[in-house]
Amino acid sequence: MASAPSKLYSDDVSLVVVLLDTNPFFWSSSSLSFSQFLTHVLAFLNAILTLNQLNQVVVIATGYNSCDYVYDSSSTGNQSVGNGRMPSLCATLLQNLEEFMNKDEQLGKQEPEGRIACSLLSGSLSMALCYIQRVFRSGLLHPQPRILCLQGSPDGPEQYVAIMNAIFSAQRSMVPIDSCYLGAQNSAFLQQASYITGGVHHKPQQLDGLFQYLLTIFGTDLHSRNFLQLPKPVGVDFRASCFCHKNTIDMGYICSVCLSIYCKHLKKCSTCGSVFGQAQTQSDEPSATNRKRKTTDA
Amino acid sequence: MSGAAQVTKRAKYKISVKDPGTTGALRMNDQKLMFMPDNRNSGAKLVVEFKSIQGHKYTKEGSNKPPLINLANAQGGSYIFEFDSYSDLHVCRDFVSKVLEKSKETPNAALEKSAVKLPDEQLSEEEMQLRIKLLQENSELQKLHRQFVGGNILTEAEFWAARKKLLDRDPSKKSKQRVGFKSAMISDIRPATDGRTNKVTFSLTPEIILQIFAEKPAVHRAFLNFVPNKMTEMEFWTKYCRAEYLSRTKNYHAVVAEAAEDEELAVFLKEDDILANEVRKKIRRVDPTLDMEADEGDDYTHLPDHGIFRDGTKESNELQSEHYRRTLLQDLNRHAAVVLEGRTIDVEREDSTRALAEALARSKRGNEGADNNANEERLDRTPRVAEIEDLQAPHCLPLAPLSIKDAREYFDSQQANTLKASRDSQASMKCSLSRQEAYGSVRDAISEIKDMGLSDPIVNPEVALKVYSGLTHNISSIKYHLGKNPRETVLDRLPSATKEKLLYHWMSIQELLKHFWSSYPITTPYLYSKVNRLKDALSNIYPQLEVYFWPEFTAFA
Numbered sequence: 137m138a139s140a141p142s143k144l145y146s147d148d149v150s151l152v153v154v155l156l157d158t159n160p161f162f163w164s165s166s167s168l169s170f171s172q173f174l175t176h177v178l179a180f181l182n183a184i185l186t187l188n189q190l191n192q193v194v195v196i197a198t199g200y201n202s203c204d205y206v207y208d209s210s211s212t213g214n215q216s217v218g219n220g221r222m223p224s225l226c227a228t229l230l231q232n233l234e235e236f237m238n239k240d241e242q243l244g245k246q247e248p249e250g251r252i253a254c255s256l257l258s259g260s261l262s263m264a265l266c267y268i269q270r271v272f273r274s275g276l277l278h279p280q281p282r283i284l285c286l287q288g289s290p291d292g293p294e295q296y297v298a299i300m301n302a303i304f305s306a307q308r309s310m311v312p313i314d315s316c317y318l319g320a321q322n323s324a325f326l327q328q329a330s331y332i333t334g335g336v337h338h339k340p341q342q343l344d345g346l347f348q349y350l351l352t353i354f355g356t357d358l359h360s361r362n363f364l365q366l367p368k369p370v371g372v373d374f375r376a377s378c379f380c381h382k383n384t385i386d387m388g389y390i391c392s393v394c395l396s397i398y399c400k401h402l403k404k405c406s407t408c409g410s411v412f413g414q415a416q417t418q419s420d421e422p423s424a425t426n427r428k429r430k431t432t433d434a
Numbered sequence: 435m436s437g438a439a440q441v442t443k444r445a446k447y448k449i450s451v452k453d454p455g456t457t458g459a460l461r462m463n464d465q466k467l468m469f470m471p472d473n474r475n476s477g478a479k480l481v482v483e484f485k486s487i488q489g490h491k492y493t494k495e496g497s498n499k500p501p502l503i504n505l506a507n508a509q510g511g512s513y514i515f516e517f518d519s520y521s522d523l524h525v526c527r528d529f530v531s532k533v534l535e536k537s538k539e540t541p542n543a544a545l546e547k548s549a550v551k552l553p554d555e556q557l558s559e560e561e562m563q564l565r566i567k568l569l570q571e572n573s574e575l576q577k578l579h580r581q582f583v584g585g586n587i588l589t590e591a592e593f594w595a596a597r598k599k600l601l602d603r604d605p606s607k608k609s610k611q612r613v614g615f616k617s618a619m620i621s622d623i624r625p626a627t628d629g630r631t632n633k634v635t636f637s638l639t640p641e642i643i644l645q646i647f648a649e650k651p652a653v654h655r656a657f658l659n660f661v662p663n664k665m666t667e668m669e670f671w672t673k674y675c676r677a678e679y680l681s682r683t684k685n686y687h688a689v690v691a692e693a694a695e696d697e698e699l700a701v702f703l704k705e706d707d708i709l710a711n712e713v714r715k716k717i718r719r720v721d722p723t724l725d726m727e728a729d730e731g732d733d734y735t736h737l738p739d740h741g742i743f744r745d746g747t748k749e750s751n752e753l754q755s756e757h758y759r760r761t762l763l764q765d766l767n768r769h770a771a772v773v774l775e776g777r778t779i780d781v782e783r784e785d786s787t788r789a790l791a792e793a794l795a796r797s798k799r800g801n802e803g804a805d806n807n808a809n810e811e812r813l814d815r816t817p818r819v820a821e822i823e824d825l826q827a828p829h830c831l832p833l834a835p836l837s838i839k840d841a842r843e844y845f846d847s848q849q850a851n852t853l854k855a856s857r858d859s860q861a862s863m864k865c866s867l868s869r870q871e872a873y874g875s876v877r878d879a880i881s882e883i884k885d886m887g888l889s890d891p892i893v894n895p896e897v898a899l900k901v902y903s904g905l906t907h908n909i910s911s912i913k914y915h916l917g918k919n920p921r922e923t924v925l926d927r928l929p930s931a932t933k934e935k936l937l938y939h940w941m942s943i944q945e946l947l948k949h950f951w952s953s954y955p956i957t958t959p960y961l962y963s964k965v966n967r968l969k970d971a972l973s974n975i976y977p978q979l980e981v982y983f984w985p986e987f988t989a990f991a
Contacts, residue, residue, distance in 0.1 A: 160872035163879075170879035172889075179892045222887050234880050241873045345901035347893045352905055365909050393836060408838050 147359035151192040151279040153264040159255040159289045168343040176347040178226045198260040201243040206232040254292035261302040280358045288318035291325045293377035324373040331372045441529045443522045448514040587971045615773045621645040636675040648772045651708035677702035
C-alpha cells in the first residue's frame, strides 16, 4: 500500500450501515409519520457523509416480508434521478425504497392478526454483517464499520435465535450495533445487541426531534467514542425466549448438550434429540417414603 | 516410647561437663522435668519447668564423648545430664525437642478458649494445633469462627465440617525445600600429602560419601555388601581411597598388580556394571519414531569413547583388560546427571554411613518400581504412536456426536405458531388498516417527500434545544449514578468502610446459608434445632443492614 492513501485515512473514517424499519403496519399507526421519519433520516445520512470525505453509508430496508439494500454511497451508479430538487443521495434512496416496498407487498400474503407484526430484523442484521465482512476482506485500509438499527416494530420472539447469532458474530468481528427504538414498548433484543457488542442504545423521548438525537448520539464515530460521553441505559433486559413456544421467559430449563432453552420440562430435547433423566417431582405424589419418615420421627 | 506423656531415665546430673555428676533418676513430662538423686541427702534435687528452658544441646553418637544433654535456661545457666547409653539420650532428646516446640507456639488465649474440645468429639492434640494455626493465619476465617462459634450459632464440629480440605493437610508432612548437590565434584577426592612422611590423607565428610554413593552405584552396592560383614567402615574407605589414588597414577601395571591381590580393591577399579545396565535400559526406552539409531555409543557417561583419562594420558592403546580407565568426560557427565536428579535424602538426619547407604538404596528402589510401569506403558504406546494416521480406520469414539435436527424446519415453522399463539399477548397499538392500506400509506409518504423535498427546517429549533438539553442532563446524571465505566459496580462507589461492612455481612450470610441448606432434609431433631438457630441468625442480619445502609441509600435516590 502506498503511503499517500494511508495519510488520508484518519482514525474517524466510518462506514455506517443503517437498518431502516419499513414495516408498513407499524408506520401506519405510529405517532411519527413515515415521511417525517424519512426526512430526519435522510438529513442525518447527509450529515454523516459530510463529516469525513471517506465516510460511507449503506442503507438496508427491513421490511415485513423481505430485506434489501436500498442505498450504497460507495457505488458509482448514483445518477441523479428526478428533478434535481434534492441531492442524489435522497433521490436514489427514495427511488429504491419505493421499488422495495412494491416488491415487499407482492411477497406477502397474510394479514396480521390484530397485533403489530414484526419486521425481519434478523435478516437485515445478517445482510449488514455480510457486507461488513466483505469490507474487511477488501484490504488493510478500510473504514471502521458500525451498524445503526432504526427500529420501531416490536421484537419477534421467533427471531430470537437468529438475532442472538447475529449479535454474537458482530461481537466477534468487533462491530458495534447502535440501536434507536422508536416504538412504544421496550425492545429487549436491541438492548441486548447494543450491550453485548459495545454500541449505544437509546429510546428517544421526543420523536419530532429525532434528527437531533441521531446527530448527537449516533453520529459519533468509533474513535471519538473513547472520549465522548454518550447516554447509557440504566439496565438491560436480558430475558431469553423459549424454543418451544417462543415466549419470553426469565426462568426455564436448559438442555445440557446443546443449550436450548425450554419453558417447561421435556423428556427429550427437540433440537438435538438427547433424552433427559427423571425429574425430581416432589410436589406431585405423596410418596411412601414421606410417610415412612413421619413414623420414625414420632 | 517417644509418644509417651512422660519419660523416666537413669542419668547423672552434672553442673559442668567435667563434673563427675550425681547419679539419679530423671523424669520428664509435659510441664517440667524432675531429677531425684539416688542419695537423698546430697541435695541435688532439681525441678525445672520447661517454660524456662530455651534450648538444648546434645552430644552426637559416634563421637568419643559420653552421651550428654545440655538444657539451657533463660537466665543463661545450663543443666547437664549424662545418660548411660545413646539410646536413652535419643529418647530424652526427642521428648525435650517435642515439648520445646509445643511451648514455642504461643497460641492466642482467646482462640484457645473458643476452640473448646467438645465431649462428643475426640480431637487429637495435633488437630487442635492445626486448627489454631489455621485460624491464626487466616483473619477472615477467624472472624467467622468468632462470630458463629463464639455466638453459639454453630458448633465447632459443624464449622470445621465444611472445611475438611483445610484440615486434611498435615503440616508436618510438608516437604521443605532441600539444598541440592553442589555442582563442584566433591566426590573427586584428592588427598592431602604430608611433605615429611610418605602418608597421604583423604578426608571424607558425609556429604562426600553421599555423592560417591549417588555417582557410583557399584561402590554403593559394595558398601552395603561388605560393611559390616567383611570389613569395617574404616577399612572400606581405606581401600576405596587406595583405589582412587592408584587410578590417578600413571603406573597402570601397579594397578593391575594390586587388583589381582586384593579382590575388594578390584571392585573399585572395575567398570561400574550397574551403570552399564541403566544405560542399556535407557537405550531401550528411546522412542524409535524419534531416533532409530540410538545405541550404547550415545551415552557418554558409560563408555570411554573419547577424552582424557583420569591419570592424564591421552592414548588408549593399552590392552583392554578388565581394569577400566575412566575419562574426565565420563566423570563430569555422571556427576551432572546426579546433580540434576536432585537430592532425595538429608545427610544430617542419618547418623551413620550405613544408614545413609540404606536410605539411598531405599529411595532408588522406590523410583525403580515407578520406572518399570512407565516403561511398560511406553512400550505399549510406541507401536500405537508410530501408526500413520491416514491409513488407519476412523476411531470409534465412545461419545455420541451432537446431531442437531434440521435447522430450517426449526426456524421457519415457528412463525405460524407464534402468530396464532400470541394473539392475546401484549396489547400494543393495534393495526387497524388492512394490508393494502398500510402499504399504500407508506408509498404515499415516499412520493410526498419526492415531490416536496425535505422539510425546512428539518427540526424545529425549540424542539432541538429541548432534546439537546434533555440529553445533556441525562448524560450527566447517569455519570453521577453509574460512573464512567459501564461495567463498574455499585460496590466500588461506596465509601470503603461501608463496602467492608457490606462484604463482611455477605460473607457471614454465605456461611449461614451453606450450613442451612446442608441440613436439609430435616430428619433428626438435632438438625431441626440447628436450622432454627440458623434461621434466627439470618433474620438478625436484616435489621443490621437496614441500620447501616438505609441513610446511604436514600442519599443516592
